[in-house]
Amino acid sequence: MRLLTKLGDPQSELLLLQSCMGIAKLFFGLKTCQPVHMKDAALFFDKGLREAIEELVVCGGPFFGDLQWRLVSLPIRFGGLGLYSAVEASSYAFVASRAQSWVLQDHILRDSGICAVFECLRAPHAQDFLLAIPIDGLGQHMSPVEYRTILKYRLMIPLFPVDEVCLVCYKACLDSFGEHAVHCREVPGFKYRHDLVRDVLFDIFRCAGISAKKEAPVNFLTDPLEGRSTLRPADILVFGWVGGKHACVDLTGVSPLVGLGSRAFTVGQAALKAAPGKVIKHEKACLDNQHVFIPLAFDAFGFLAPEAVDLLSRVQRTIHSNVMTPRSMDVVFKRLSFAIQKGVATQLVARLPTISM
Secondary structure, X not given: OHHHHHHOOHHXXXXXXXXXXXXXXXXXHHHHOOHHHHHXXXXXXXXXXXXXXXXXXXXXXXXXXXXXXHXXXXXXXXXXXXXXXXXXXHHHOOOOHHHHHHHHHHHHOOXXXXXXXXXXXXXXXXXXXXXXXXXXXXXXXXXXXXXXXXXXXXXXXXXXXXXXXXXXXXXXXXXXXXXXXXXXXXXXXHHHXXXXXXXHHHHHHHHOOOOEEEEEOOOOOEEOOOOEEOOOOEEEEEEEEEOOEEEEEEEEEEOOOOOOOOOOOOOOHHHHHHHHHHXXXXXXXXXXXXXXXXXXXXXXXXXXXXXXXXXXXXXXXXXXXXXXXXXXXXXXXXXXXXXXHHXXXXXXXXXXXXXXX
């Protein structure tokens, strides 16, 4: 594990830790041996694993503590990085690991903000980007600083000095965990994330053999407040998608922690609220012109609104029909998830102090 840093690519390093250097090959021993006999070996293994992931994420820097190690060691579907702790696994190898994970959550997640972030990480498709294979041609690769930054953001490691002025908008102070950076409405970063996800989605349509056009000038999308055409193009126009009618796909990305201060906070509520808002704004104009309107709403942690899941699931089925790929490979969701996180990483990196890079 100590030789991983020679790769100089944290994305590849994490995939190797997950698939080749983790405890997958130790599970049989952990399940068949009494924990007391595996204690020293498990401690030694965990020490090497923690040093490897700490070097990968913070390069020996500060703020990688016990909380981050706990999150790292949780399964991907539960919001972690899938780098299981041998010590933890040895303690519950004879019982259901999922039951043990609930005890772990109760132990480490006391703060409401931490609980909210953790619930967001557990949402369907929020962790898909972690399984994306690094392929530059498909846009599935980040620079080392981008990949480390997005991991820090999701592991709740402080990114910015408190009360530091945002280096992009110069209108607000950054919070240490990067929430301002994610929802900062300054055009360059915010539009870049939107356009990156749009471009990847369009390429997915193209690779699936689905006829579509990017930035299509439909000339009838309206703003009810103005009562007239805004000449706004559709993000993606998919030809003959629903009952022979063309579909206007409109993307919108939102901050996942909107409404965190209220007791009624639920995962994905910002994206779930944004999708109907888009429908109210544009659907009637589309129907009047024999088109169908489809909102594709997502948040910065990767939550997808139901309309987005339905659209992407249909595209995935089309790919399975047209291209010989294993049906277990959800390439569509992985590509889009990676694009979302790459866009968020770009927003965060643009505001990092030079010393952090």
